[in-house]
Amino acid sequence: MAGDVHRRGRRDVAHGTLIVRVVEVRFFTADLHIHTVLSACAEVEMLPARIIERAKELRLGLIAITDHNSAENAEAMLSAAEGSGITVLPGMELQTREEVHLLCLFDTLEQVRCWQKEVYAHLPALKNREEVFGVQIVLDAMGNAVGKSERLLLTSSTFSLEEAVRRVEELGGLCLPAHVDRPSYSIIANLGFIPPELGLVGVEISPLLGPREARERFPELRSYSLVAGGDAHRLKEVSARTTFRMEEATIVELARALASEGGRGVWVDGIHAGRVA
Ligand SMILES: [Zn+2]
Numbered sequence: 186m187a188g189d190v191h192r193r194g195r196r197d198v199a200h201g202t203l204i205v206r207v208v209e210v211r212f213f214t215a216d217l218h219i220h221t222v223l224s225a226c227a228e229v230e231m232l233p234a235r236i237i238e239r240a241k242e243l244r245l246g247l248i249a250i251t252d253h254n255s256a257e258n259a260e261a262m263l264s265a266a267e268g269s270g271i272t273v274l275p276g277m278e279l280q281t282r283e284e285v286h287l288l289c290l291f292d293t294l295e296q297v298r299c300w301q302k303e304v305y306a307h308l309p310a311l312k313n314r315e316e317v318f319g320v321q322i323v324l325d326a327m328g329n330a331v332g333k334s335e336r337l338l339l340t341s342s343t344f345s346l347e348e349a350v351r352r353v354e355e356l357g358g359l360c361l362p363a364h365v366d367r368p369s370y371s372i373i374a375n376l377g378f379i380p381p382e383l384g385l386v387g388v389e390i391s392p393l394l395g396p397r398e399a400r401e402r403f404p405e406l407r408s409y410s411l412v413a414g415g416d417a418h419r420l421k422e423v424s425a426r427t428t429f430r431m432e433e434a435t436i437v438e439l440a441r442a443l444a445s446e447g448g449r450g451v452w453v454d455g456i457h458a459g460r461v462a
């Protein structure tokens with residue numbers, strides 16, 4: 186898709202002249218929900234270099250790394266993306282105490298590490314049961330396996346949804362409730378609705394559901410912009426269904442695209458997916 190230029194003028198009150206700021210928006214095809222080998226349920230092929238290779242094949246411009254309750258492989262993912270032209274947002278798929286899965290996305294490793302520290306302090310001190318859940322492989326910055334996380338990550342934190350959204354936003358991040366149409370681990374299934382006081386702008390629908398069908402089944406989704414992540418636990422699940430139009434691949438711009446501000450927007454399966462009510 187071609188780029189687009191929007192000119193927006195504002196009056197310089199002090200000098201009575203018109204200052205024109207040129208906003209150059211581009212299209213970024215994105216998958217904001219990808220797991221690595223750190224997630225016990227992910228395949229061993231979910232290694233940073235291979236994820237980037239797959240993202241290139243799909244012509245993605247933006248991906249987010251969202252392991253369960255952890256961001257220990259985020260640095261490896263960012264290193265693997267260097268020079269690829271693909272932006273990687275370090276993130277996490279948090280499980281709140283309501284058993285709701287929430288994508289928490291950030292711009293920087295520093296932010297996500299800060300969040301991870303808080304999440305670890307809100308997880309039960311239990312060990313992973315590899316024979317039940319699988320191995321949680323930790324990678325170094327170069328993407329080499331250096332060990333495994335012994336902590337039980339596939340469980341609920343003690344963060345409430347409300348506390349998590351507030352804290353992620355305080356850290357400069359963005360929250361998207363994950364796979365909201367699913368019968369388990371989703372905000373609609375577990376709470377019965379999306380609490381408006383959370384102030385969320387967008388939500389994720391699951392891989393097999395289209396945006397129109399989603400809004401037919403859940404009319405309240407008209408009030409939210411939709412994204413469709415792959416929830417990829419294997420390479421073939423990385424998806425190219427969501428496209429953002431924005432200036433650059435940052436959290437601030439994502440939020441503006443979800444709010445359809447200033448010529449920005451979001452599409453799923455080629456259909457405009459911005460909120461309509
Ligand atoms: Zn999930």
Ligand SMILES: [Zn+2]
Nearest residue numbers: 218220278416
């Ligand atoms: Zn997931």
